[in-house]
Amino acid sequence: MKKVGEGIRHYRKERGLSQEELAHLARINESYIGKLERAEKVCSIEMLxxxxxxxxxxxxxxxxYIEPTSKEGNQEITTLELVVNRLxxxxxxxxxxxxxxxxxxxxxx
Incomplete structure (x- = not known):
């Protein structure tokens, strides 16, 4: 769930939203967003x-974004993809x- 939390944080920050603002837009509890971003909670697909x-x-x-796939199917991930995934x-x-x-x-x- 760490990748899900990182993805939520990424898109939230990219849009210039605070956790409180995102919670309001999604109509969920603000503390829940923080717990998701820190991978302290698991969310359902409905919540996501x-x-x-x-x-x-x-x-x-x-x-x-959170789980990019290689364009070559099941082949090894390229070095560039490894760099992007780390970032x-x-x-x-x-x-x-x-x-x-x-x-x-x-x-x-």
Whole structure:
């Protein structure tokens, strides 16, 4: 459930919403959102549907974000996909820091 919580946090922050604002839009308890984001609670598909509706993202898009699949089917995940998957759990500011580090590293190549 950690990936679900990370996905909720990602889309919430991307839309500039507080936990309270998202709770209001989804008509659920604010503390429940915090517990989902910290993977302290498991949510039903109905609850996830309420949240994704409030975040204006489809369930299929949400699941593609939290569990991307390789375009080659069951083949090994590419290095780029591994990097992207690791960054998914990071905040936007952390992602920007990593991008700056990548830029510095690539200058030397």
């Amino acid at each position: 549907s309420k949240l994704t509706d409030a975040l204006e993202v489809s369930l299929s898009e949400f699941f593609r 998914r759990g990071c905040s936007v500011s952390e992602q920007k820091k990593v991008l700056k580090m990548i830029d510095v590293l690539l200058e030397g190549i």
